[in-house]
Amino acid sequence: MKVCKFGGSSMASGETIKKVAEIIRSDADRKFVVVSAPGKRFKEDIKITDSLLNAYAECKKGKALDKLLAPIFERFVGIATDLGIQDKVDLTSVFKEIEQGIVASPIPDFAAAQGERLSAMLLAAYLGYEFIDAREIIRFADNGVFNAEYTNDLARKRLSDKQAGVVIPGFYGSTSSGQIRTFSRGGSDVTGAIVARAVKAEIYENWTDVNGFLTADPRIVENPKPIPELSYRELRELSYMGANVLHPESIFPVRKANIPINIKNTFDPQNPGTMILPGVLQHDRLITGIAGKKGFVSILIEKSMMNNEIGFTRKLLSVLENLNMSFEHLPSGIDTMTLIIADSEIGNKLQELVGGIREAVSPDRLEIQSDLALIATVGHGMAYKPGTASRLFTALSRVGVNIKMIDQGSSELNIIVAVSGEDYEKAINAIYEEFIN
Numbered sequence: 001m002k003v004c005k006f007g008g009s010s011m012a013s014g015e016t017i018k019k020v021a022e023i024i025r026s027d028a029d030r031k032f033v034v035v036s037a038p039g040k041r042f043k044e045d046i047k048i049t050d051s052l053l054n055a056y057a058e059c060k061k062g063k064a065l066d067k068l069l070a071p072i073f074e075r076f077v078g079i080a081t082d083l084g085i086q087d088k089v090d091l092t093s094v095f096k097e098i099e100q101g102i103v104a105s106p107i108p109d110f111a112a113a114q115g116e117r118l119s120a121m122l123l124a125a126y127l128g129y130e131f132i133d134a135r136e137i138i139r140f141a142d143n144g145v146f147n148a149e150y151t152n153d154l155a156r157k158r159l160s161d162k163q164a165g166v167v168i169p170g171f172y173g174s175t176s177s178g179q180i181r182t183f184s185r186g187g188s189d190v191t192g193a194i195v196a197r198a199v200k201a202e203i204y205e206n207w208t209d210v211n212g213f214l215t216a217d218p219r220i221v222e223n224p225k226p227i228p229e230l231s232y233r234e235l236r237e238l239s240y241m242g243a244n245v246l247h248p249e250s251i252f253p254v255r256k257a258n259i260p261i262n263i264k265n266t267f268d269p270q271n272p273g274t275m276i277l278p279g280v281l282q283h284d285r286l287i288t289g290i291a292g293k294k295g296f297v298s299i300l301i302e303k304s305m306m307n308n309e310i311g312f313t314r315k316l317l318s319v320l321e322n323l324n325m326s327f328e329h330l331p332s333g334i335d336t337m338t339l340i341i342a343d344s345e346i347g348n349k350l351q352e353l354v355g356g357i358r359e360a361v362s363p364d365r366l367e368i369q370s371d372l373a374l375i376a377t378v379g380h381g382m383a384y385k386p387g388t389a390s391r392l393f394t395a396l397s398r399v400g401v402n403i404k405m406i407d408q409g410s411s412e413l414n415i416i417v418a419v420s421g422e423d424y425e426k427a428i429n430a431i432y433e434e435f436i437n
């Protein structure tokens with residue numbers, strides 16, 4: 001049996017939902033369906049989740065909520081009418097309840113979750129499937145941390161005896177006292193993976209609006225080749241580093257049960273998409289894909305005899321811990337250590353961070369460089385193949401890109417380089433030309 005998750009663009013309108021229903025009905029194994037909230041119908045459109053979050057924020061500033069919810073209500077009424085199910089779901093009373101819920105809610109999660117909830121209600125009504133609320137199966141602790149094992153027990157019990165079809169809203173769950181909590185944005189992918197694990201699906205199909213993963217970002221490389229197969233670990237590296245087809249945390253539930261993920265395109269259902277499989281895949285591909293992110297800062301810390309100073313790294317990292325900041329990389333030399341941190345982590349705390357470092361480790365020199373980009377070249381194929389790094393560096397030097405940092409873990413699954421932000425596109429194209437084209 002299969003679990004299928006449909007993303008926001010698949011659920012965007014009555015017309016696209018009909019395509020979704022066709023896909024589900026074309027295979028009797030597609031019994032468990034997880035959905036996102038309606039996403040964008042066209043480039044300038046607004047995702048329902050964004051409209052709901054905006055309604056929440058404006059309501060807390062004192063604006064009238066009924067006016068803010070009106071366009072959202074209209075959009076769902078439009079979808080229900082297009083599907084011919086306006087009499088099957090009482091949207092007016094659901095929206096009354098949503099309005100009350102948002103007013104009473106001290107956090108945005110309740111509001112954010114309503115798009116998925118309504119989307120699932122409508123699809124369930126259209127298909128004649130059972131609607132099961134994610135609150136019943138996905139559990140968060142009171143502090144908002146997702147409880148994976150408890151959730152798996154709950155979901156298994158609730159779903160295991162289901163013979164007919166079920167539709168479950170993605171993205172949210174609740175605490176044991178019933179308060180709604182969401183995953184981070186794009187989290188319906190995670191819900192799909194949780195359901196797949198709970199029902200021991202033979203496959204987790206993730207239906208989106210592209211034909212799976214590409215070997216590089218199509219906004220940077222012209223017409224990059226698709227990736228037909230990917231391992232779980234390659235997926236983690238690529239999606240963490242910016243290939244955003246799938247939520248990076250989706251892998252954890254399915255990995256526990258060795259369930260393959262198939263990324264498929266709702267608008268091109270015959271395309272095989274990308275298959276994500278456990279283990280190390282055997283083929284002669286050297287590099288699987290290239291991904292990257294801009295917006296990093298490096299902080300070089302130099303101090304003579306740092307290597308002999310017991311506890312130096314701990315003292316340095318405790319500064320980050322106190323500021324609740326995580327770092328990306330920490331390459332070191334004999335007398336130097338460099339912290340690479342995302343701008344988004346630093347926010348407006350750079351002065352505090354630098355002051356803290358000076359106080360904690362008294363460096364001889366501290367140098368900050370901003371506007372860095374990280375690029376990961378990923379593939380199991382590079383392990384034990386001499387010359388991969390040299391080809392990568394040669395490709396970059398050929399186009400005059402200076403490498404600011406190199407990091408290759410001993411797993412030899414990827415090589416990460418930091419380059420200046422302005423060299424980012426050039427560097428990715430050079431690596432693509434060398435290994436993939």
Ligand code: ASP
Nearest residue numbers: 036049171185186187188
């Ligand atoms: N609707 C949510 C978002 O826009 C979650 C999801 O689509 O997975 O992030």
